[in-house]
Amino acid sequence: xxGITQSPKYLFxxxxxxxxxxCEQNLNHDAMYWYRQDPGQGxxxxxxxxxxxxxxxxxxxxxxxxxREKKESFPLTVTSAQKNPTxxxxxxxxxxxxxxxxxxxxxxxxxxT
Amino acid sequence: AQKITxxxxxxxxxxxxxxxxxxxxxxxxQSYGLFWYKQPxxxxxxxxxxxxxxxxxxxxxxxxxxxxxxxxxxxxxxISASQLGDSAMYFCAMRNSGYSTLTxxxxxxxxxxP
Numbered sequence: 643x644x645g646i647t648q649s650p651k652y653l654f655x656x657x658x659x660x661x662x663x664x665c666e667q668n669l670n671h672d673a674m675y676w677y678r679q680d681p682g683q684g685x686x687x688x689x690x691x692x693x694x695x696x697x698x699x700x701x702x703x704x705x706x707x708x709x710r711e712k713k714e715s716f717p718l719t720v721t722s723a724q725k726n727p728t729x730x731x732x733x734x735x736x737x738x739x740x741x742x743x744x745x746x747x748x749x750x751x752x753x754x755t
Numbered sequence: 756a757q758k759i760t761x762x763x764x765x766x767x768x769x770x771x772x773x774x775x776x777x778x779x780x781x782x783x784x785q786s787y788g789l790f791w792y793k794q795p796x797x798x799x800x801x802x803x804x805x806x807x808x809x810x811x812x813x814x815x816x817x818x819x820x821x822x823x824x825x826x827x828x829x830x831x832x833x834i835s836a837s838q839l840g841d842s843a844m845y846f847c848a849m850r851n852s853g854y855s856t857l858t859x860x861x862x863x864x865x866x867x868x869p
Contacts (some may be wrong), residue, residue, distance in 0.1 A: 675856070682861065682862075683861055683862075684759070684846055684848075684859030684860050684861045684862055685800075685846070685848075685857070685859045686859075687856050687857070690856060700856060730798060732798075732800060734800070742788065742805055743790075743802050743805065744802070744857065745802070746792075746799055746800035746801075747799070748797065748798060748799045749798040749799065751798070
């Protein structure tokens with residue numbers, strides 16, 4: 643089945659540690675995205691990538707980093723510089739930047755204590 | 756700057772009734788797209804319906820329809836014949852022409868009762 647996988651579903655880390663969230667897609671999509679969702683809020687864009695080895699900052703990129711070494715993979719690293727990292731993180735992809743529909747993964751809930 | 760406003764934090768509806776979820780948007784662009792997504796308690800985002808700013812007819816997808824009023828800058832989602840499985844958060848989103856990214860509203864929680 644084609645789709646987007648994010649692992650793990652739940653992730654716990656101590657403050658001051660970097661953590662990497664996985665996102666893999668087998669839809670052959672060029673564009674991939676990372677969003678953050680806080681309770682009672684909509685999604686906010688962290689980073690997006692339109693093609694391998696290229697990515698752009700979104701609205702709230704500070705304290706995050708990404709890489710796009712393979713078309714199907716777009717991992718997100720939450721660094722210790724991110725002041726409020728506890729949140730629900732969603733990865734998405736679309737056929738390209740003009741793609742009408744974004745397909746979302748199941749999300750990773752990160753808790754930092 | 757783009758902005759999406761969903762003024763209803765929560766809505767209640769009885770099974771089999773229709774419900775309208777409100778969405779207004781703000782943009783200075785002439786070309787844009789409007790989306791509705793459903794987010795069940797599991798957390799995934801499910802695409803429901805899309806309306807382009809130049810589409811002459813309101814979009815429909817099964818029990819979902821989008822009441823698009825361009826002059827009012829509103830894009831309300833209408834769910835006909837609500838089902839218990841429709842209970843979820845619903846998000847309105849917009850993408851401006853030339854931009855790949857979506858701007859989301861804060862969402863409306865819909866609860867469908869038997």
